[in-house]
Amino acid sequence: xxxxxxxxxxxxxxxxxxxxxxxxxxxGVLSTFGSLILAVDLAGAAARSHAIGVAYTPPRGSVDxxxxxxHVTATAHVPAPFGExxxxxxxxxxxx
Numbered sequence: 001x002x003x004x005x006x007x008x009x010x011x012x013x014x015x016x017x018x019x020x021x022x023x024x025x026x027x028g029v030l031s032t033f034g035s036l037i038l039a040v041d042l043a044g045a046a047a048r049s050h051a052i053g054v055a056y057t058p059p060r061g062s063v064d065x066x067x068x069x070x071h072v073t074a075t076a077h078v079p080a081p082f083g084e085x086x087x088x089x090x091x092x093x094x095x096x
Contacts, residue, residue, distance in 0.1 A: 028081040035080035039087035047074035047089040067093075 038060065048065040049056035051072045053060070061078035071090050078085045 032080040032082045032085065035078045036085040036087070039076040039078040039085040040086065040089075042076035042078065043074045043087040043089035044091075047072050050074065051091040052061040052094045069093075 042058045042063055046056045046058065046065065050065050050067070056077065061076055063077060064075045064077070066073040066075075071092055073088060073090045075086060075088045
């Protein structure tokens, strides 16, 4: 009679490790996508705020502002699990 109990344990351990790796990668990808959405939102909010003359402090990451005679360009940088997400927004300056 053959005893295959050790083989089942090995297969279960490999399957559990693969499932854990897949779940961790999925969480990382979703978190990175969330950081991209946040970067887009931060860039738009910072550009709008600067265009109307209101100070803006991002809750996470950083924002660089470039100003021309008619437009404000904001570039947001947000750290993510897989690199840094960047987004840019351009708004016209508010005239008074």
